[in-house]
Amino acid sequence: MSTLITIETSTPVCSCALSRDGEILINKENYEGRSHASLVGLFVSEIMEYVRKQHIQVDAIAVSRGPGSYTGLRIGVSEAKGLSYGLDIPLIAISTAHVMASMMKEKADENTLLCPMIDARRMEVYATFFDKSLKVIRTTSADIVERGSYNDMLDKQQIIFFGNGAEKCRSVITHPNALFFDGIYPLASAMVPLAETSFTEKSFVDVAYFEPFYLKEFVATIPRNKVINVKS
Template sequence: MALILCLETTTTNCSVALSRDGNVIALKEDMGLNYSHAERLHQYIDAVLAEANLTKQDLDGVAVSKGPGSYTGLRIGVSSAKGLCFALEIPLIATNTLKALAMQADISDVQTIIPVLDARRMEVYSAIFDTEFKELRGIEAQIIEEDSFQEQLTNGKCLFIGNGAEKLKGILNHTNAHFATEALPSAREMAHLAEAKHKISDIEDVAYFEPFYLKDFLVTKSKK
């Protein structure tokens, strides 16, 4: 059973989880409005290990949320993960930030889950998943317009989840649009994804791995 340290730093939520066999055994996070990663990330790493009565030498791997998200947050998380992996000579695992966010969704009454992270102005990072968390459309950066996501909304109820959902809430006027605006990516949902990758040795090159910044935005043409 793998013991994996999971680091999530793509948004203001500085989140650290310790998982064994895909199950979270310790979690520490701060969902404040400000970025505190530089000050708190290593404190939280020490805290979850202490809670589980374990040390860094017990770890079988380190997982990091690969993005997209805050440039500074991503750099801090990835640098910390790589440093631990170098020092301990253990695997580095990168998990899909938006898939982990989608896994927070209440799927009881929706057909489609659309995790959305705030980027800037009227822009978001998004992906599209079904209720089994199968990816229907990969991660894109896009400018939000009134006709965004019309295909998905026409086909059934959609849950927009993440801090980018607040922007959509004011623009998408559709009965099938539902919003979970308070959700932020958390290391809790990373545990299952990291364990699955560890089992098949789907790991990163510690020396060359870089976060997924996704800087380019797509401008969609209005159908009006």
């Protein structure tokens, strides 16, 4: 038997789950965004209270490794590392794109590709391409989406685009083989089957040295109302 805590904070949705042998015991989700710092701690606290009351032994922590929101990833990974270190149990890291693709694989047939897209500001997205078996066809890349993007692949097969990055690309990617699904976000509950596989295979990461997959480094911007013009 394996009992896992999964944490997902790579997009505006914050979620945590507790599972035992693939069965969800507790699932906490919030879709409001921008509250990850307070929410993930609250969700984990509620899960740990249940764990203590039920005398449950947690076997591993799984966290979404990115790509995604720089701040969100840091919050989730910091929480996961703290739990892993404090409970002295292994840490599992799972690709955010893999989580999203696993949520949509039943929508694809043998000739359809899955493309989870994560918003990366303006018309840029973090895009990965999978086949129905979740084999990576093209690794994650930061793409600037414009008319004609992905036409070389779309000419050959249908592609399902989804995720908060895909929502802003619908009006640009107009190829007849492009299909769009709205409202698909990576969730801690969807991480469970992938985390179970990693646990069985003992595919763990080093708690001390693990860092999220940011793809691009964070660039801080100065709000306009904070800029002071000095006249000579």
